[in-house]
Amino acid sequence: METTAARTAPAVIVAIDGPSGTGKSSTSKAVAAQLGLSYLDTGAQYRAITWWMVSNGIDVTDPSEIAAVAGKPDIVSGTNPSAPAITVDGTDVSGPIRTQEVTSKVSAVSAVPEVRARITELQRSIAKSAERGIVVEGRDIGTTVLPDADLKIFLTASPEARAARRSGELKGADLHTTREALLKRDAADSSRKTSPLAKADDAVEVDTSDLTLQQVIECVVTLVEEKRATK
Ligand SMILES: Nc1ncnc2c1ncn2[C@@H]1O[C@H](COP(=O)(O)OP(=O)(O)OP(=O)(O)O)[C@@H](O)[C@H]1O
Numbered sequence: 001m002e003t004t005a006a007r008t009a010p011a012v013i014v015a016i017d018g019p020s021g022t023g024k025s026s027t028s029k030a031v032a033a034q035l036g037l038s039y040l041d042t043g044a045q046y047r048a049i050t051w052w053m054v055s056n057g058i059d060v061t062d063p064s065e066i067a068a069v070a071g072k073p074d075i076v077s078g079t080n081p082s083a084p085a086i087t088v089d090g091t092d093v094s095g096p097i098r099t100q101e102v103t104s105k106v107s108a109v110s111a112v113p114e115v116r117a118r119i120t121e122l123q124r125s126i127a128k129s130a131e132r133g134i135v136v137e138g139r140d141i142g143t144t145v146l147p148d149a150d151l152k153i154f155l156t157a158s159p160e161a162r163a164a165r166r167s168g169e170l171k172g173a174d175l176h177t178t179r180e181a182l183l184k185r186d187a188a189d190s191s192r193k194t195s196p197l198a199k200a201d202d203a204v205e206v207d208t209s210d211l212t213l214q215q216v217i218e219c220v221v222t223l224v225e226e227k228r229a230t231k
């Protein structure tokens with residue numbers, strides 16, 4: 001619940017990065033809602049452009065084919081942490097972007113420099129227009145998208161903890177398969193040439209393996225409030 005202090009506090013830009021399943025989305029949404037900030041899920045934007053590529057028959061194994069059409073889809077992201085919306089050419093794609101097909105192809109699409117340039121520009125413009133501040137979560141927010149963010153957090157967790165969380169979410173999907181899929185996506189995201197998944201030098205690292213979601217949220221809220229107090 002947003003407090004009166006949050007309503008009058010100075011604007012703050014928070015970058016939350018980390019590998020898959022470390023709790024970025026759950027934490028970012030809750031922190032933004034509690035502190036009256038906007039929220040941007042940058043993974044959803046890469047998923048949206050991937051969904052468009054797949055829906056339009058683009059060969060996602062061919063970077064030049066992806067690059068040629070990267071500017072075509074109109075992607076609009078909502079920034080309400082209680083109802084984060086995403087549309088492509090006016091169609092609500094919040095469901096379709098979470099399919100297994102999109103998840104398995106998103107790393108190939110997000111590695112293409114033309115895609116990253118387009119989406120990064122969009123992300124910077126959304127962050128700039130957030131009057132009360134914003135929590136932006138992704139893989140390269142602290143390093144590339146918003147290098148001057150007021151606070152940078154890098155969430156981590158063991159592969160076992162992350163796989164257990166995800167297989168719980170996917171109604172008991174096989175732990176081993178889930179773990180391998182997470183690690184495969186992390187490896188692709190960390191090894192691409194343009195703006196890979198990485199911790200910024202000035203980011204605070206929080207290992208969430210043995211923390212409840214509520215503990216992680218409290219930890220990040222405290223860090224944001226400390227940062228705001230110095231502004
Ligand atoms: N500290 C935690 N303890 C237990 N479960 C957690 C914790 N943090 C997040 N979860 C759960 O783990 C799952 C993955 O969390 P979330 O989607 O927030 O991760 P993410 O880092 O955004 O993942 P991705 O990058 O793949 O989108 C969710 O079901 C969430 O409720």
Ligand SMILES: Nc1ccn([C@@H]2O[C@H](COP(=O)(O)O)[C@@H](O)[C@H]2O)c(=O)n1
Pocket residue numbers: 020042043044046047106107108110111137138139140141185189
């Ligand atoms: N800043 C970012 C955010 C995401 N990606 C790519 O999108 C994929 C999906 O992200 P989720 O958080 O929704 O799982 C991710 O695997 C990356 O390929 C990115 O490149 N940069």
